[in-house]
Amino acid sequence: MSLRPFQYLEPDSLEEAASLLSKDGARALAGGSDLLSEMKEGVIAPQALVSLAGLEDLRGVEATSDGVRIGAMSSLASLAANTELQQRYRVLTEAAAGIATPQIRNVGTLGGNLCQRPRCFYYRSPHTLCLKKGGDSCLALPGNSKYLCIIGGERCYIVHPSDMAVALVALDADVELCGPAGRRNIPLNEFFTGPGSNIRAENALQHGEVVASVSLPLLPEGTNSTYLKAREREAGDFALVSVAAVVAVANGRITWTRIVLGGVAPYPFRATTAEEYLMGAATVDVDTVAAEAGRRAIAGATPLRDNAYKVDLAANLVKLAIISLLSGDDVEWPKS
Ligand SMILES: Cc1cc2nc3c(=O)[nH]c(=O)nc-3n(C[C@H](O)[C@H](O)[C@H](O)COP(=O)(O)OP(=O)(O)OC[C@H]3O[C@@H](n4cnc5c(N)ncnc54)[C@H](O)[C@@H]3O)c2cc1C
Structure with missing residues (x-):
């Protein structure tokens, strides 16, 4: 498949990028590892690529008074290796480290x-020619x-492919968007939308907008937090199912938690039923609590013909993640 000709544009500011991206047929280009494959495979044919590479506003990881701000052009490899993030937001660095291959994480x-x-x-x-x-x-x-997907399908049944999205939703991250109408911040959980x-x-x-940064709260x-991902191949594969689990414990009870599943819905799926069950739970009979949370996390699923396996996989990943966080032991998780 040959590439159709396109313009390559290098804006100097976010405002200029937003203006260029407002034109029909323009697409934002970051590392190109997804966009260029879509073009080479003939799925899309943009008329202009607007490179975000020269925009300093989109770079860097910086500690703020209320958490951490991560620029959108930070490479996945740099985030996986960031020691500050490893200590404070382990779920995020584990998710980043498990994405694709070193080459793809670098770009x-x-x-x-x-x-x-x-x-x-x-x-x-x-x-x-699918619905999308x-x-x-x-x-x-x-x-x-x-x-x-086994949850949230509505005419279209994709799963959201991003591991970072699952981990960041579990951290209650906000996303900063910049477009022709200016800047706005929204919870990342609201950024991802379903087919409905x-x-x-x-x-x-919105048209012309780019993701500028993501902010993590304290x-x-x-x-403590962790990211477990089940995939078919050990190297360079997307999640069949993944879980981002974040748990705070004080005086032998769970005081705060987020359980978010990947690979099950068209968006990162926040398992609020499991979270509600876990809130306040004593951390004594860990296996029982973890198994029940796993069962509840996926209770509303409606599998399709070929993917009922995801229900047990999700329940077991949630269980393993919680056992790992409450016991402090690393777990062996299923790779297939
Ligand atoms: C073999 C393989 C295995 C992979 N495995 C995994 C995996 O296990 N888990 C996982 O999560 N991902 C996986 N990926 C996907 C990979 O992580 C993405 O391709 C990569 O993160 C995209 O980043 P990029 O900077 O290259 O984006 P690009 O390819 O440049 O852009 C991707 C899309 O995002 C848009 N875009 C880029 N930056 C912005 C921005 N700041 N604001 C608005 N829009 C923007 C582009 O217009 C484009 O539509 C895999 C990819 C491959 C090829």
């Missing part, structure tokens, strides 16, 4: 990871649904 950026497009075969094939590309039906449903809101997009980015005393 892939936080913003690109959050805004990457779905991996559904039927979306990625240039030969099929303007077609009138989901071709995956009668085809292969092994990798699709706009079947052709996976997030709330976490309560006694917080």
Whole structure:
């Protein structure tokens, strides 16, 4: 498949980038590891690529009075290796370290990871016109649904591919967006949208907007966190199911928690039923508490023909994550 000609633009400021991106057919280019494959595979044909590489505003990890701000152009490798983040937000650095391969983590950026497009075969094939590309039906449903969602599907059944999204939602992160109308901050949990809101997009980015940064709040005393990811291949593979678990404990009880699942829904799925169950739970009979939280985390799932395996996988990953956090032991988790 040959590439169609396109313009390559290098803005000097976020404002200029937003203005260039407001033009029809323009797309933001970060590391290019997803965007350029979509172009080479003939899935999309933008008329202009607006490089974000020269924008200093989008770089760096900086401690703030109320947490940490991470620029959208930070590479995944730099985040995985950041010792400050490793100590305070382990779930995030574990998620980053488990993404793809070293080469992709070196070029892939936080913003690109959050805004990457779905991996559904039927979306990625240039030969099929699925709902996301303007077609009138989901071709995956009668085809292969092994990798699709078990929660939140509505005409389209993709899963959100980003591991960073799952970890960041579990950290109650906010995202800063910059566009032609200026800057705005929203909770990352509200940034990701399901097919019911706009079947052709996976997030709330408006025309011309870019992700500028992500902010993490300070976490309560006694917080520990982890990211567990089950995949088919050990190297360079997306999650079949993943869990980001964050738990704060004081005086033998859970005082704060977030349980977020990846690979099960078109967005990072916050398992609030499990969170409610865990809040206030005593940390004595850890196995029982963890198993019940796992069961509740996925209780509302409605699997498709080929993906009922995700229900047990998700329940078990949640259980393992909680056992690991409450016992302080690392766990062996299933790789397939
Ligand atoms: C073999 C392989 C395995 C992978 N495995 C995993 C995995 O296990 N887990 C996982 O999470 N990911 C995985 N990925 C995806 C990979 O992490 C992404 O390709 C990468 O993070 C995208 O970042 P980028 O900077 O290269 O983005 P680009 O390719 O430049 O952009 C991706 C998309 O985001 C948009 N975009 C980029 N930056 C911004 C911004 N700041 N604001 C608004 N829009 C923006 C672009 O327009 C484009 O649509 C895998 C990819 C490959 C090829």
